[in-house]
Amino acid sequence: DTGVSQDxxxxxTKRGQNVTFRCDPISEHNRLYWYRQTLxxxxxxxTYFQNEAQLEKSRLLSDRFSAERPKGSFSTLEIQRTEQGDxxxxxxxxxxxxxxxxxxxxxxxxxxx
Amino acid sequence: GESVGLHLPTLxxxxxxNSIINCAYSNSASDYFIWYKxxxxxxxxxxxxxxxxxxxxxxxRVTVLLNKTVKHLSLQIAATQPGDSAVYFCAESNNNNxxxxxxxxxxxxxP
Numbered sequence: 001d002t003g004v005s006q007d008x009x010x011x012x013t014k015r016g017q018n019v020t021f022r023c024d025p026i027s028e029h030n031r032l033y034w035y036r037q038t039l040x041x042x043x044x045x046x047t048y049f050q051n052e053a054q055l056e057k058s059r060l061l062s063d064r065f066s067a068e069r070p071k072g073s074f075s076t077l078e079i080q081r082t083e084q085g086d087x088x089x090x091x092x093x094x095x096x097x098x099x100x101x102x103x104x105x106x107x108x109x110x111x112x113x
Numbered sequence: 114g115e116s117v118g119l120h121l122p123t124l125x126x127x128x129x130x131n132s133i134i135n136c137a138y139s140n141s142a143s144d145y146f147i148w149y150k151x152x153x154x155x156x157x158x159x160x161x162x163x164x165x166x167x168x169x170x171x172x173x174r175v176t177v178l179l180n181k182t183v184k185h186l187s188l189q190i191a192a193t194q195p196g197d198s199a200v201y202f203c204a205e206s207n208n209n210n211x212x213x214x215x216x217x218x219x220x221x222x223x224p
Binding site for chain 2: 048106
């Protein structure tokens with residue numbers, strides 16, 4: 001399968017714990033995006049990378065959130081000191097810069113209890 | 114602020130009929146628009162896109178129309194099938210930056 005891969009698919013964590021999600025984009029895609037989606041809403045932009053450079057961060061991305069893409073391939077999204085309001089689906093997408101057609105992974109569903 | 118939104122949150126159609134899903138946008142600087150389909154528990158799936166220098170683009174059973182005068186985007190699905198039941202999102206982008214999504218329309222196809 002050469003699509004966007006996200007791991008884990010589901011994560012249940014206790015409030016206050018740290019969690020880390022991984023995204024493996026389509027191999028030749030140099031752009032990688034993170035979105036958050038809550039039930040009944042459209043995806044909300046969090047951040048995006050072009051190669052290893054993080055080019056834009058949403059105001060939604062509080063200090064507890066950090067994303068990295070150290071080698072310009074896979075990316076991680078870490079949430080520190082999780083809160084119940086962090087419960088959502090976290091989606092990753094990738095695209096070629098020149099095409100702008102973004103492909104999404106299946107998402108990681110986070111539940112904070 | 115500027116946003117992407119949808120006129121109707123739900124749409125129910127009979128199998129075989131055509132479906133039209135609408136989207137309004139307010140950022141006149143947006144130059145690229147995309148329609149995504151999302152089934153329950155899955156990530157959004159790309160359907161079709163259109164650039165602002167076009168007003169119509171056709172795919173397989175789908176057509177996207179862009180009216181820049183009134184900042185309106187629509188997705189037409191021909192001969193709607195049960196497998197088309199999903200939530201449909203429009204998204205906009207400008208200057209090659211990130212995509213911003215609307216709230217979505219739930220399409221239900223009745224057999």
